[in-house]
Amino acid sequence: MPDPNILARRLRALGSSPLFYAEPLTLVRGDGVYLYGDDGRRYLDCYNNIPCVGHCNQRVVDAIARQASTLNVHSRYVSDIVVNYAERLLGSFDTKFDQVMFTCSGSEANDQALRIARLLAPGRGIICTNFAYHGNTAAVDEISPLFHHAPQHFAEVRTITYPEMYRPLRGLSGEVLNQAYLNEMQAAIDSFDEAGIGFAGFIFCSVFANEGLPAIPPGLLAAASALVRRAGGFVISDEVQAGFGRTGKMWGHQLMGFTPDIVTMGKPMGNGYPVAALVSRADILDAYRAKVFYFNTFAGAQVAVAAAGAVLDEIEDRGLMDNARRVGDYIRAGFARLAKRFELIGDIRGAGLWIGVEMVRDRQTRAPAPDEALRLVNLLKDAGCLTGRIGEHDNVLKIRPPLVCGIEHADELLGAVESSLEKLQASP
Ligand code: PMP
Numbered sequence: 001m002p003d004p005n006i007l008a009r010r011l012r013a014l015g016s017s018p019l020f021y022a023e024p025l026t027l028v029r030g031d032g033v034y035l036y037g038d039d040g041r042r043y044l045d046c047y048n049n050i051p052c053v054g055h056c057n058q059r060v061v062d063a064i065a066r067q068a069s070t071l072n073v074h075s076r077y078v079s080d081i082v083v084n085y086a087e088r089l090l091g092s093f094d095t096k097f098d099q100v101m102f103t104c105s106g107s108e109a110n111d112q113a114l115r116i117a118r119l120l121a122p123g124r125g126i127i128c129t130n131f132a133y134h135g136n137t138a139a140v141d142e143i144s145p146l147f148h149h150a151p152q153h154f155a156e157v158r159t160i161t162y163p164e165m166y167r168p169l170r171g172l173s174g175e176v177l178n179q180a181y182l183n184e185m186q187a188a189i190d191s192f193d194e195a196g197i198g199f200a201g202f203i204f205c206s207v208f209a210n211e212g213l214p215a216i217p218p219g220l221l222a223a224a225s226a227l228v229r230r231a232g233g234f235v236i237s238d239e240v241q242a243g244f245g246r247t248g249k250m251w252g253h254q255l256m257g258f259t260p261d262i263v264t265m266g267k268p269m270g271n272g273y274p275v276a277a278l279v280s281r282a283d284i285l286d287a288y289r290a291k292v293f294y295f296n297t298f299a300g301a302q303v304a305v306a307a308a309g310a311v312l313d314e315i316e317d318r319g320l321m322d323n324a325r326r327v328g329d330y331i332r333a334g335f336a337r338l339a340k341r342f343e344l345i346g347d348i349r350g351a352g353l354w355i356g357v358e359m360v361r362d363r364q365t366r367a368p369a370p371d372e373a374l375r376l377v378n379l380l381k382d383a384g385c386l387t388g389r390i391g392e393h394d395n396v397l398k399i400r401p402p403l404v405c406g407i408e409h410a411d412e413l414l415g416a417v418e419s420s421l422e423k424l425q426a427s428p
Pocket of ligand 1: 136
């Protein structure tokens with residue numbers, strides 16, 4: 001019998017730690033693409049990207065249990081399971097990356113990336129986008145304006161407008177649009193130089209997930225990377241959301257057509273077990289380690305690595321990247337059909353099983369519909385389907401199911417979206 005006072009007790013014990021939904025959910029069990037509430041209801045999970053190979057995946061559970069009962073110790077001893085995994089991970093990139101540095105969270109990986117860039121580049125200035133989120137340490141909070149309640153200024157950070165094609169900068173298009181975005185970047189670099197701070201690098205999520213998964217002008221990210229390198233900075237690709245096959249490619253930068261110097265990863269890496277990392281070239285990480293002693297108590301211990309290895313096994317053996325492409329395209333096609341009936345659907349974006357649906361009040365003006373998006377998320381929950389919303393205007397329906405999501409689950413999602421939009425339309 002669930003405790004009727006649990007919300008009040010949670011508030012007392014945890015403070016106003018955020019919760020989803022007007023009526024918060026109490027979950028008691030997960031299995032594959034489904035989560036189960038304490039009310040006995042089953043929910044199709046179209047939100048959680050961390051359990052990428054499915055909630056409570058048996059192979060991951062067994063790997064964790066086996067390793068936990070064998071050995072789990074910090075990284076200053078030799079361990080073949082850790083070396084084997086590092087080699088396997090490095091083999092998943094097209095770019096020649098030579099070394100892995102383990103961390104426990106995406107925030108820590110990005111924090112390390114900033115330290116590396118700032119120690120090895122000519123200056124300390126970091127560029128991020130104006131609606132980025134990269135984590136919760138003091139350093140990465142400075143490059144995470146998405147969750148700042150009011151604009152804040154940090155001397156060693158400049159934000160630039162995130163690139164997009166649905167509401168492009170000053171309504172521009174084509175080469176002129178690309179140049180306008182690049183000009184902002186050049187101005188940020190110049191302002192670091194003028195302030196005597198100098199430039200260290202550009203960090204961005206390879207698919208701009210937190211910005212609302214916008215369509216990116218072709219060629220822009222390769223041109224931006226070239227500009228960053230000409231100025232002596234590092235290109236840091238945050239793959240915490242995009243990595244491990246989510247987009248149908250193993251890494252978001254492979255999809256988006258640019259070559260990073262440092263890649264950070266986390267979230268789905270251990271299917272929920274905390275494990276994260278960054279990878280880079282030997283020249284970079286050797287130079288860093290020559291200046292800094294980096295050690296991290298829990299990072300890269302054997303249980304974390306066992307979980308991560310089982311995730312790679314599942315992605316490979318079950319063809320989950322192919323599945324992500326096939327089912328993701330099917331869901332986008334389903335939304336395109338629904339868009340013929342529902343004006344609220346303004347734009348359908350994404351790749352693989354990362355789907356963003358921009359909700360608008362008016363397709364002509366593209367006026368964002370954040371309230372409708374929020375109501376839709378709550379209606380979908382009532383219909384047994386978990387989603388979220390994200391983006392600059394809080395109006396992008398965020399769909400990121402575990403990669404084991406099949407066509408039958410996609411049909412379940414699309415049915416729930418259709419009935420929820422009907423309800424929304426009936427009482428606007
Ligand atoms: N980078 C991105 C793009 C993220 O979305 C997040 C988390 N939402 C992070 C980094 C931080 O990861 P973590 O919560 O594991 O510290």
